[in-house]
Amino acid sequence: MRPNSWLQRQAQLYPKRPAFYWKDKSWSFHALNEVVQAYAYYFQQHLPKNCSRVAIFSGNSKEMYLTILALWELGLDVQLLNTRLTKAELTFQLQDAQTTVMITEEPLNIVHQIAFPKELAKIAPENYLDNGYQLTDIASIMYTSGTTGKPKGVPQTFANHQASALATQENMAITANDCWLCPTALYHISGLSVMLRSLVLGMSVRLYEKYDASKLATDILEGRGTIASVVSKMLMDLLPLIHQQPSTFRHFLLGGGPIAKAVLYECEQKNFSVIQSFGMTETCSQVIALPPEKASEKIGSAGLPLKNVDLKIEQGEILLKGPSVVQTYLNQRTSWDEDDWFHTGDLGYLDEDGYLYILSRMSELIISGGENIYPAEVEQALMQHPLIQEAVVVGQEDSTWGQVPIAYLLITDSLQRTEIQPYLASLAKYKQPKAYFIVSAIPKTASGKPLKRKFLTEERVNYIVYQLT
Ligand code: ATP
Ligand code: MG
Known part of the structure; x- marks a missing residue:
């Protein structure tokens, strides 16, 4: 045979x-x-x-x-x-x-x-x-x-x-x-x-x-x-x-x-x-x-x-x-x-x-005031900070700009908003997150990829611990 x-x-x-x-x-x-x-x-x-x-x-x-x-x-x-x-x-x-x-x-x-x-x-x-x-x-x-x-x-x-x-x-x-x-x-x-x-x-x-x-x-x-x-x-x-x-x-x-x-x-x-x-x-x-x-x-x-x-x-x-x-x-x-x-x-x-x-994924692209923001670029800048373990950046509806970037952070120790700023110095102003939320976890798919879309729905409240002011 x-x-x-x-x-x-x-x-x-x-x-x-x-x-x-x-x-x-x-x-x-x-x-x-x-x-x-x-x-x-x-x-x-x-x-x-x-x-x-x-x-x-x-x-x-x-x-x-x-x-x-x-x-x-x-x-x-x-x-x-x-x-x-x-x-x-x-x-x-x-x-x-x-x-x-x-x-x-x-x-x-x-x-x-x-x-x-x-x-x-x-x-x-x-x-x-x-x-x-x-x-x-x-x-x-x-x-x-x-x-x-x-x-x-x-x-x-x-x-x-x-x-x-x-x-x-x-x-x-x-x-x-x-x-x-x-x-x-x-x-x-x-x-x-x-x-x-x-x-x-x-x-x-x-x-x-x-x-x-x-x-x-x-x-x-x-x-x-x-x-x-x-x-x-x-x-x-x-x-x-x-x-x-x-x-x-x-x-x-x-x-x-x-x-x-x-x-x-x-x-x-x-x-x-x-x-x-x-x-x-x-x-x-x-x-x-x-x-x-x-x-x-x-x-x-x-x-x-x-x-x-x-x-x-x-x-x-x-x-x-x-x-x-x-x-x-x-x-x-x-x-x-x-x-x-x-x-x-x-x-x-x-x-x-x-x-x-x-x-980026097409569905994750943020367009703010006509400018493209690729979340990965902002997330990588944020993750340079030693206390930021994981960062997810998504676009939030905004009446002036259409969308603005918002960051969700998983941190290892307490952090001030002013401590983040130096890590974003290389990014144009419009790419810098307009708000920061500290989260208890980043939801993931079974393959371990961040489920960013969860942060675009009401489900996000389940993860937010507090907002950095
Ligand atoms: P779904 O299609 O159900 O939304 P998924 O796209 O995450 O899930 P996979 O087939 O596991 O399913 O992953 C492929 C995706 O992984 C690519 O489309 C791309 O977004 C991402 N990816 C793969 N390699 C790279 C890379 N080198 N750099 C950036 N992203 C990558
Ligand atoms: Mg796919």
């Missing part, structure tokens, strides 16, 4: 190459395929007949990794659920995707449930399952983070993932010798895309149960990985733990959201090779990335489009097209125009060399 899944192809061509590391165990592609076949057999026995879509609710685990691979061998769509969602949010995502079966260890009782296998049968190679998949088939379904509104279901095809992996291979020169450290969740595209790069490119993955800065730093320092996917918070935590990037380590791939320039300067001083990137659930991970050799020259830029990605700016909005960009949402096709350009909802601009700079 001709193996036609990516896993079986790697196992046949390169059986001895390392594929997967979990805690103190490792699997070659041959060993991985063997255990995935046992998982596939288990799920074939336990899943309802005629089921074509299965959800997984789990934090990173060996079982989750093997289950995703097994469900693909069975030709099933895999819906990945964020474990920080509420029951109501989970119910919405399952109903919206019409998914009726879930694999989990938690007693959720929303739809029919199956546990991960506890004992495995040994499957002889002649009995290997390989329902195979077409590139146009849906591989995974993930919902967007719900930062700007209701989360949207994103059907990611094998073709989207393949294009993304190949584009990453070109931009980071990935080979089978690379080992990618993955502390991000598999239910986010930043995590799942690492697994797909392993299948498509033959590199190995070291998966972490949860993000632990000292564990990650030790693995980097002791040569147990060549690349790591990180978000800005992780990079900030690693800075004091890693004095010098070891020669065995190649790059940090930084994504997920904006980062303060001060952190990038610190990375530069320590010779950290950081690849800044821009991507979305809808683009199956990074589509724009900054080559590390341009890091200081183009500091603050998200970089250049990866292979086969087309980028243009229309009325300030970033528009994308390319084989890793999905073609539709589940049940709606709201963000694509008639020429198939995907409208990201993010504002940005290109410099004279074509490097992209992200400014």
